[in-house]
Amino acid sequence: VIVLDPRVSTPPYEQIRAQIAAQIERDDLRAGDRLPTVRRLAQDLRIAVNTVARAYRELESAGLIETRGRAGSFITGSGVEQAARQAAIEYVQRVRALGLDDSASLAIVRRLLAPRPRGS
Amino acid sequence: VSIWFEIVLLILAVTAAVWSALPTRRRLDRAGEHFGRRYRLWILPSDTRRVDRALRREFHGYAVGTIAAGSAYLVGRLFAEPLTMFWLSLGLQSVVVAGLRARAAGTEFPTVINEPLVARSRSVGLRDYLPTPVLGLLAANPLLAAGAALFAAFSSLPDQEARSVVVLGVVISVAEATIVGAAWALCRQPEPASSLPNLYLHDAWRARTLSAMAGFLSVVIIVLWSRALASSGDAIYLVLLALCLGLVVGSPSADPLHFRRRLWPDLASDEVVVVGNAEPSARPT
Numbered sequence: 001v002i003v004l005d006p007r008v009s010t011p012p013y014e015q016i017r018a019q020i021a022a023q024i025e026r027d028d029l030r031a032g033d034r035l036p037t038v039r040r041l042a043q044d045l046r047i048a049v050n051t052v053a054r055a056y057r058e059l060e061s062a063g064l065i066e067t068r069g070r071a072g073s074f075i076t077g078s079g080v081e082q083a084a085r086q087a088a089i090e091y092v093q094r095v096r097a098l099g100l101d102d103s104a105s106l107a108i109v110r111r112l113l114a115p116r117p118r119g120s
Numbered sequence: 121v122s123i124w125f126e127i128v129l130l131i132l133a134v135t136a137a138v139w140s141a142l143p144t145r146r147r148l149d150r151a152g153e154h155f156g157r158r159y160r161l162w163i164l165p166s167d168t169r170r171v172d173r174a175l176r177r178e179f180h181g182y183a184v185g186t187i188a189a190g191s192a193y194l195v196g197r198l199f200a201e202p203l204t205m206f207w208l209s210l211g212l213q214s215v216v217v218a219g220l221r222a223r224a225a226g227t228e229f230p231t232v233i234n235e236p237l238v239a240r241s242r243s244v245g246l247r248d249y250l251p252t253p254v255l256g257l258l259a260a261n262p263l264l265a266a267g268a269a270l271f272a273a274f275s276s277l278p279d280q281e282a283r284s285v286v287v288l289g290v291v292i293s294v295a296e297a298t299i300v301g302a303a304w305a306l307c308r309q310p311e312p313a314s315s316l317p318n319l320y321l322h323d324a325w326r327a328r329t330l331s332a333m334a335g336f337l338s339v340v341i342i343v344l345w346s347r348a349l350a351s352s353g354d355a356i357y358l359v360l361l362a363l364c365l366g367l368v369v370g371s372p373s374a375d376p377l378h379f380r381r382r383l384w385p386d387l388a389s390d391e392v393v394v395v396g397n398a399e400p401s402a403r404p405t
Contacts, residue, residue: 001316005236023241034243043310044239046231072243 004045012047016055024064024075035065035073063088126202127194134190143179148172158376159324164396167229167321174228174325181220189213207288211295214336215302221329222302225309229321235314244383246307249327251378254334258300264341265293268348275348285348292344296337303333317395320384327379 002019004012023029035041038056042049056073059065063085067073076085095105152171156163163171189209196205231237247255269289272282306329313319380387387393 001319002239002241003236004239006234007236020241029241036240036243040243040308040310041239043226044312045237046312 002041002045004047012045013051013055013058016041016045016052017058020055020059021062021064029075031075033075034071035075037072123197126197130190130193134186137186138183141179141182143172143176148175151175155324155328159328160377160380160390160392161321161324162392162394163321164394166396170229171321177224177228178221181217181224184220185213185216188216201284204284204287208291210340211291214340215295215298218299218302218333221333222306222309225306225326225329226311226322228325229313229318231312231314231318238313238315238319240311240319240383244307246304246330248382249307249323249330249379250334251375254331257338258303258334261337261341262293262297262300265289265296265344268341268344269293272348285344288344288347292340296340299333299337303330306330317393320393321395323379323383327376331376 002016004015006012008015010018020029020035029035035056036044038049038052042052045052056065056067060067060073063076065073066076091109092105095108152163152168152175155161155171189212192212193205193209196208200208246258250258266289269286272285272289275282306326311319311322311326313322377389
């Protein structure tokens with residue numbers, strides 16, 4: 001369940017994002033579960049559609065949900081994705097603990113993901 | 121003389137139908153108590169008024185549908201026979217009532233501005249409110265109505281009788297398909313709630329409305345088939361009809377708490393949800 005409290009200072013999109021993320025972490029929402037449509041959630045919580053859309057965008061860029069066209073938004077699927085996300089979280093925590101800034105740690109990942117030249 | 125007699129009879133019938141559903145204090149109390157018992161709700165006095173208002177709105181929808189059907193009957197009688205017009209207006213009444221209910225869904229129990237709002241974090245659909253056999257019946261009903269029309273078209277019924285059943289079959293299959301669409305649309309309406317009990321109240325109300333729709337549709341199908349088979353006199357059809365009757369009448373009322381198991385799995389089966397100021401002990405999925 002998502003509780004939106006208009007009396008707290010946290011922006012509404014962040015309240016939604018944080019609660020959905022927490023439910024995924026707690027396993028209340030599982031891979032394949034469909035989230036309510038942006039319009040429906042906006043009507044339920046009496047907020048603008050854009051606010052919910054922003055929360056969903058942020059969840060999507062964090063890899064927690066995926067949008068499958070008109071079918072709606074779903075909690076991201078396979079165990080591989082979940083494991084990859086967990087590995088990414090651990091990496092970010094580790095490099096931040098080492099004092100590396102975000103752009104430098106991202107550059108490392110980019111270099112590792114870049115196709116290797118043949119024969120090297 | 122005959123048309124005036126029919127008009128008077130119609131006005132009396134519409135008045136009686138509306139009168140019999142008038143939301144008097146006693147009827148509201150009884151309906152509220154039945155709703156609470158059936159869906160394991162304890163409605164505190166602070167919220168009784170909201171449930172009464174929802175029941176009254178339901179009555180208004182029924183009255184509008186009945187009056188619309190009566191008016192349509194009167195106009196239609198200029199062009200068609202009484203029995204066909206009776207069925208046409210019954211189809212219209214059910215479509216109007218279902219449409220109004222679908223339109224009103226989610227607005228029955230309004231929230232207070234500036235209070236925290238609660239919403240479910242996963243999408244819900246018809247299968248969350250209705251058990252699988254009832255869903256199957258809902259999906260099959262337009263086909264059953266079309267089947268009755270086909271049966272009548274190729275049966276040995278007298279011409280006029282067969283024509284009448286074919287018209288009814290077509291009208292009812294369209295009405296049934298429209299109502300199934302309304303039921304589907306109803307599930308997509310918002311459920312603005314200010315607390316978990318409030319959300320549970322929305323769910324229970326929605327399950328009640330959908331169950332009533334399914335029951336009504338099924339009864340119409342039975343009446344249609346019994347009309348189509350009335351003159352055939354074949355024993356096997358009558359046995360099939362009796363079987364359908366049992367299935368159709370039994371299923372919608374069989375499992376009122378289906379929504380609770382689907383949407384509120386943490387609630388104990390005998391736990392009563394207090395609607396008012398208290399929170400239920402369980403969280404919805």
